[in-house]
Amino acid sequence: MEALPPAPAPADSPRLGSLPVQPLLTAEFDADPGAVYRRLRGTYGPVAPVGLMGVPVWLVLDYREVLEVLRNEQQWRRDVRHWRARAQGELPSDWPLLAGYEVRQMMFMDGEEHRAARRTHHTALRPFQDSKSPEGWELRTAVARCADELVALLAAESGRTGFADLSAQYTRPLLLMVTTKLFGCPVDLGDELVMDLWRMLDGGPDAGPATGRALAAFTRLAAHRRARPGDDLTSYLMLADPSLDDEQLGRELFMNAVYLNDITGNMILNTLLEVLRGNATVRRSLSAGQLGETVNRTALVNPPGANMCFRFAARDVRLGEFWIRAGDAVSPSAAAAHQDLLAISSSHMVGSAVSTRAHLGWGAGSHQCPSAARELGSLIVTTAVGRIFEHFTQAELTLPPDQLPWRAGPVVRGLKVLPVRYELAHDAPVLHRPRPELTRTAQQGEGQARGLLAALRRLMFGAKQDE
Numbered sequence: 001m002e003a004l005p006p007a008p009a010p011a012d013s014p015r016l017g018s019l020p021v022q023p024l025l026t027a028e029f030d031a032d033p034g035a036v037y038r039r040l041r042g043t044y045g046p047v048a049p050v051g052l053m054g055v056p057v058w059l060v061l062d063y064r065e066v067l068e069v070l071r072n073e074q075q076w077r078r079d080v081r082h083w084r085a086r087a088q089g090e091l092p093s094d095w096p097l098l099a100g101y102e103v104r105q106m107m108f109m110d111g112e113e114h115r116a117a118r119r120t121h122h123t124a125l126r127p128f129q130d131s132k133s134p135e136g137w138e139l140r141t142a143v144a145r146c147a148d149e150l151v152a153l154l155a156a157e158s159g160r161t162g163f164a165d166l167s168a169q170y171t172r173p174l175l176l177m178v179t180t181k182l183f184g185c186p187v188d189l190g191d192e193l194v195m196d197l198w199r200m201l202d203g204g205p206d207a208g209p210a211t212g213r214a215l216a217a218f219t220r221l222a223a224h225r226r227a228r229p230g231d232d233l234t235s236y237l238m239l240a241d242p243s244l245d246d247e248q249l250g251r252e253l254f255m256n257a258v259y260l261n262d263i264t265g266n267m268i269l270n271t272l273l274e275v276l277r278g279n280a281t282v283r284r285s286l287s288a289g290q291l292g293e294t295v296n297r298t299a300l301v302n303p304p305g306a307n308m309c310f311r312f313a314a315r316d317v318r319l320g321e322f323w324i325r326a327g328d329a330v331s332p333s334a335a336a337a338h339q340d341l342l343a344i345s346s347s348h349m350v351g352s353a354v355s356t357r358a359h360l361g362w363g364a365g366s367h368q369c370p371s372a373a374r375e376l377g378s379l380i381v382t383t384a385v386g387r388i389f390e391h392f393t394q395a396e397l398t399l400p401p402d403q404l405p406w407r408a409g410p411v412v413r414g415l416k417v418l419p420v421r422y423e424l425a426h427d428a429p430v431l432h433r434p435r436p437e438l439t440r441t442a443q444q445g446e447g448q449a450r451g452l453l454a455a456l457r458r459l460m461f462g463a464k465q466d467e
């Protein structure tokens with residue numbers, strides 16, 4: 001770890017605002033971010049100035065420097081109030097990425113406030129982490145059951161052989177069903193919630209209203225569960241910290257929903273892609289039952305949280321070839337750091353079945369993914385991927401891997417669709433009580449996912465809509 005300099009940055013060292021910056025988010029970045037990271041590293045070294053929708057920030061590219069930023073919480077602060085450009089009113093008021101940073105929740109806290117929030121989360125999540133507790137057992141069973149029901153729905157909708165989008169028809173609804181259950185939602189969460197989370201993270205033109213809608217939904221949920229507590233994360237958060245009001249609880253749920261839906265969802269999709277793109281090593285390790293290893297490897301070569309949220313320099317500090325000024329924003333890039341790690345590790349790593357656990361897919365340091373959440377995330381990913389390959393005798397991409405459409409955004413590396421041609425095994429699950437309206441709704445496609453989920457949940461759990 002680099003020692004903190006006793007003095008401020010030399011006056012003649014270039015300031016972030018004075019450097020010519022290239023926009024990070026380009027068509028090339030969407031298609032091949034690795035090439036962009038390589039070029040930036042070649043030009044600037046381990047830390048590069050980039051433009052994010054018109055705002056300059058530092059992108060931290062090399063593994064050593066990323067670890068330093070993640071681990072040294074005294075130097076690298078999370079609280080957005082440390083951001084000089086924001087404090088001095090230099091950010092455009094409609095800057096699309098601002099909406100997410102303005103949601104003050106655990107991720108954007110420092111010091112004791114952050115530690116207290118983590119203790120609350122840990123206490124509230126613990127029952128779901130333990131497979132022997134009723135909550136943990138029930139959640140595990142529900143994940144597998146929902147996955148099976150979605151495969152059965154696919155069979156009812158498209159037949160035992162056919163075409164499917166494993167994003168819209170499997171991963172997104174699965175995680176919405178898990179969120180509905182874990183959070184104790186009295187009504188089904190719809191696909192439009194996921195779209196709002198996408199808009200916020202990707203900085204879409206309507207990121208502000210989308211963030212507002214999602215926050216309002218979770219604040220309503222908090223108020224509902226306060227009136228009627230249950231065996232769910234919302235109620236347990238409330239129990240663990242009775243001082244949380246509905247607004248703050250709504251903000252914490254919102255952030256958990258981002259990880260549970262978007263990050264976990266893209267971990268599923270990136271892992272499925274890793275297997276489907278035909279890498280023999282990965283297929284071999286999967287058939288050898290090493291699902292966990294496949295997920296681990298995916299976290300290394302294609303982490304869903306590609307570039308982590310900003311940290312803000314507490315003091316002037318040298319990082320890579322530059323002096324970072326107090327209040328500058330830096331984004332630690334897990335994806336670029338892994339590229340660096342793979343390059344400096346044995347060059348045969350990529351083709352090898354041996355992965356490394358040095359990946360930063362869970363983050364590092366005080367803000368890393370909480371252990372209970374990691375366990376939950378791993379469970380969901382391995383169950384979701386495992387069920388697909390258990391029930392499908394064949395699955396192949398219908399597009400060449402280099403033509404798959406990726407979302408355009410600075411944080412998440414996520415597929416818009418994962419189209420496959422599949423063949424189901426003879427013993428794959430079937431809908432026991434198929435209903436014409438369910439099949440009809442499903443056929444109407446992605447835009448109708450809310451109706452699909454409502455119908456599916458009625459089928460699975462009975463018409464208990466307002467417990």
Ligand code: HEM
Pocket residue numbers: 106107108118121255256259260263264267304305308309360361362363364366367368369370373374376377378381
């Ligand atoms: C495979 C799935 C998951 C992955 C890859 C993942 C990854 C991460 C990463 C990289 C961070 C650190 C971000 C940073 O430092 O900027 C993080 C933090 C976090 N994750 Fe996860 N996560 C996953 C699943 C989950 C789930 C299921 C939950 C909740 C139910 C969750 C809750 C959280 C929370 C609350 C934080 C913030 C911790 C803090 O700021 O102290 N994660 N996660």
